[in-house]
Amino acid sequence: MDLNPPPSLRLPDSEAARRDADIVARLEQGDGAAAFERLVARYEGKVHRLCMALLRDEAQARDAAQDVFLRVWRALGTYDHRSAALSTWLYAIARNRCLSLLARRDPDHASLSVPEVWAEAEALAAPPDIVGEGPAALLARLVDALPVAYRSCLTLFYYEDRSVAEVAQMLGLPDGTVKTHLHRARKLLLAEFQRRGLDEPGLWL
Structure with missing residues (x-):
């Protein structure tokens, strides 16, 4: 091979x-x-x-x-x-x-390249809040709850400090799809932070 x-x-x-x-x-x-x-x-x-x-x-x-x-x-x-x-x-x-x-x-x-598979992510159902959980721990938990396509892009782009082009190559996706996944993932995470009343969710995203 x-x-x-x-x-x-x-x-x-x-x-x-x-x-x-x-x-x-x-x-x-x-x-x-x-x-x-x-x-x-x-x-x-x-x-x-x-x-x-x-x-x-x-x-x-x-x-x-x-x-x-x-x-x-x-x-x-x-x-x-x-x-x-x-x-x-x-x-x-x-x-x-x-x-x-x-x-x-x-x-x-x-497949990571079929957007329809991840349509349900628009209504992310996060697990119940844990009393005393900090924003960083909450962010890690919410990232883990994301669909595989979004989570994989976030992991490589933010945690591994890869460029969009590198993430696209690693996951076998077009650059535009990676950007879309990152945008939607950030939107979901931001909404969840705001729903929990965090004043400045941008500090964690």
């Missing part, structure tokens, strides 16, 4: 590519073991968080993340840094693995 992205996804001169230049250098030197060790150390937590954002199941996310790195190890010799940044390639493998698992769980809701 060719795990390198098509030409339309190529970002050879991105910040992400520069970030992992040390790992790529080790690959070019033929030191795959050292490159893989650094890759795991740098991205293990991030891949797990992405799997959690998509799957919302700790055990399944943990297994998926382990499987992702196994696939990466097997395919590391085929990686071409001229085709895509290493992190973009890695996240694409993680996304595809998670989407395969989602398709088994619920074929109708597996």
Whole structure:
């Protein structure tokens, strides 16, 4: 299986590519073991968080993340840094693995690119308020309650500090769809904060 992205996804001169230049250098030197060790150390937590954002199941996310790195190890010799940044390639493998698992769980809701699937998110039903819960904890809980498409975009854009273009590549979505998901997610979160009477919800969004 060719795990390198098509030409339309190529970002050879991105910040992400520069970030992992040390790992790529080790690959070019033929030191795959050292490159893989650094890759795991740098991205293990991030891949797990992405799997959690998509799957919302700790055990399944943990297994998926382990499987992702196994696939990466097997395919590391085929990686071409001229085709895509290493992190973009890695996240694409993680996304595809998670989407395969989602398709088994619920074929109708597996695709991140079908806006109709997430129409119900416009009426987000948040869990009951917890007495004494702070805004940051509330925000984390509300983000977790978002539909997978919105939550995944938010996780990558805000928590992983990725650009819209990078999020689009990682999730296999058009830039415009990522922007729409981010806009709708922010709108839902803002409404929930306002409903709870927070004076300045923008501080948390």
